[in-house]
Amino acid sequence: MTPEDFDRLQTLLATRAGFRLTRDRMHLAEHRLGPVARREGYHNVEAMLATLWNKPIASLGWAVIEALLNGETWFRRDRAVFDVFSRELMPALTAARPGGKVRLWSAGVSTGQEAYSLAIAALENSADVEIVATDLSRQAIEKAHSGLYTSFEIQRGLSARTMLRWFEQVEDHWRARPELRSTVRFERANLLDEPADDRPFDVIFCRNLLSDLEPAHRARVLDQLERRLVDDGCLFLGVDERPDGDSVAFRPVAGRKGLYVKAPSALRRAA
């Protein structure tokens, strides 16, 4: 891969996905694109990129983009967040929505572990929830929807008891049980696009996503999250993330890392 190829990849990722492909990921990019080139029938990465630059083919472009996104995730990543959700938020929300479903959105769910972790927490609380989980990567969403995980993936973040309770063994993989899978609706969605549906959510999880975005896109995505959240709703960002300095839409909750509520100024604006 030439430096020019990498420049053009950076532009492709930034314009289509808002994703910031930093220069230190050049080797990683080359490594990840090898299998894509083979799968798409090219001799090597250079040949694939040359074709893409000559004649932008949408499907090839997205295959390249998906391979370069950061899909790192695991079950109950940052367990304190899930403890707060399960022990504090879930009971409060269920009480606040008598007879109604609590609506959760996992934005940037990657291969599904976060959504299933939320579904487990909700079902173990006997809470009536509806979980929508979206990601930009079609491949990641397909895997999430299948609910199939390797032994490596299933063990990262889940106890053996939880695994046995909520997953069934399928040869050397583990598949989310039907009651778990029916709690989550997986959809491919780009946060840069206008949402197809504007029904609001009670809690939004958008963790470890904003920090991978081009700074110019962060405010826009945060704005969309704010609009999709009910006035007394909660937003979880990654534990080391915060809304940008000029965002007045969200206020951190003291002592709960990564948890935000709508700021009064945002509420006034909405009113």
Next chain:
Amino acid sequence: MDPQTCLIVDDSRIIRKVARRIVEGLGFEVDEAADGVEALTYCMGAMPHVVLLDWQMPVMDGLSFLRRLRDLPGGRAPKVLFCSVETRADRIAEALSAGADDYVMKPFDGEILHSKFAEVGAIQSPS
């Protein structure tokens, strides 16, 4: 405060070496045993905080060790993590009902062990 101790019980010297490096990285002082009898003898001298326990071993296997350990005075205190190539759901359930706190399917890596140690409360962890 004294450092936390972990006893690694496995008949494979290589697995013990790999696991030792990971567990020491989690801040534990590590000792090793090659079978259930060695491990039991060790525990009768001093209970470790955590036992990482293989299943199939010569002399005394992991399940027999675990049952005897739990009958010893103070033998309920250690967190026991089974760690085995046995991955059938019913066998995992058997190990848990025999008194294991959690179960690691081999092969494992540092991230899995880290997560399992946090799961049983052997380490404080944000993740």
